[in-house]
Amino acid sequence: MDYKKILTIQDISCVGQCSLTVALPILSACGLETCVLPSAVLSTHTAGFSGYTFRDLTEDMPQIRAHWEKEQIAFDAIYTGYLGSTKQIAYVRDIFASAAAPGCVKVVDPAMADNGNLYPGFDGAFVDAMKGLCADADYVVPNITESCFLTGVDYRTEYDRAYVDLLLEKLTELGCKNIILTGISYKPGKTGVVVLENGKYSYYEHDLLPNSCHGTGDIYASAFVGALVRGKGAYGAAKIAADYAVECIKYTALLDNHWYGAAFEPVLGKLIAAL
Numbered sequence: 001m002d003y004k005k006i007l008t009i010q011d012i013s014c015v016g017q018c019s020l021t022v023a024l025p026i027l028s029a030c031g032l033e034t035c036v037l038p039s040a041v042l043s044t045h046t047a048g049f050s051g052y053t054f055r056d057l058t059e060d061m062p063q064i065r066a067h068w069e070k071e072q073i074a075f076d077a078i079y080t081g082y083l084g085s086t087k088q089i090a091y092v093r094d095i096f097a098s099a100a101a102p103g104c105v106k107v108v109d110p111a112m113a114d115n116g117n118l119y120p121g122f123d124g125a126f127v128d129a130m131k132g133l134c135a136d137a138d139y140v141v142p143n144i145t146e147s148c149f150l151t152g153v154d155y156r157t158e159y160d161r162a163y164v165d166l167l168l169e170k171l172t173e174l175g176c177k178n179i180i181l182t183g184i185s186y187k188p189g190k191t192g193v194v195v196l197e198n199g200k201y202s203y204y205e206h207d208l209l210p211n212s213c214h215g216t217g218d219i220y221a222s223a224f225v226g227a228l229v230r231g232k233g234a235y236g237a238a239k240i241a242a243d244y245a246v247e248c249i250k251y252t253a254l255l256d257n258h259w260y261g262a263a264f265e266p267v268l269g270k271l272i273a274a275l
């Protein structure tokens with residue numbers, strides 16, 4: 001029987017269809033026992049709402065880690081997303097070191113930036129700490145903006161294969177082992193995902209939809225991790241996740257004024273079918 005236990009560490013945005021409220025249902029739908037460690041609790045996500053609350057759970061992490069160690073709890077996979085503080089990143093690295101079962105797959109989505117900008121509340125110290133966490137991971141899932149912050153390469157909206165190769169080279173120099181680079185568009189009307197696995201480049205292209213939805217990065221990363229842990233291989237998982245994210249965006253386009261996230265729930269059946 002292949003029934004794997006995964007830990008995902010990211011925030012709970014109570015409202016907004018991102019981070020844990022996306023990762024937990026998607027990973028469960030992928031057939032994984034999904035354990036959660038909330039990095040922070042926010043009333044909503046930070047993109048488009050104002051006046052949100054933010055409860056930082058950094059100081060709970062060492063005690064939670066120590067309890068798991070005492071109970072000999074270990075995970076077959078650990079997947080991190082949006083983290084609550086720079087200090088927390090060191091605690092997450094401790095969890096990587098002590099809560100990994102033999103063969104544990106570690107995936108880091110350095111969820112901290114998009115469209116050329118850091119999310120509110122993040123700074124250079126957070127970016128520097130995130131570089132270390134990325135080097136600890138087996139797979140990283142950055143977008144172009146996050147790759148630029150991690151590597152110091154200038155952010156560009158128009159680019160070619162040489163620019164993408166430079167990002168991959170600099171990420172590899174940082175210690176990233178396998179890289180899933182999302183939102184890479186080489187042609188008008190198309191976008192896709194680059195997979196660098198064991199130094200081998202591959203690319204999965206699909207249509208660029210006219211509506212962009214907040215939270216699709218989290219949907220993408222969660223589906224990728226779910227499919228990867230279910231044994232689909234990095235390219236296979238990247239493709240399954242991309243096809244699923246496209247279905248979520250298409251469904252969301254049918255809704256009126258659903259601006260804060262993507263309706264991933266009604267199309268979960270398509271993800272399950274792909275597995």
Ligand code: PXL
Binds near residue numbers: 018111
């Ligand atoms: O989707 C990434 C994300 C996760 N969590 C919070 C966010 C964002 C993006 O803005 O604000 C709280």
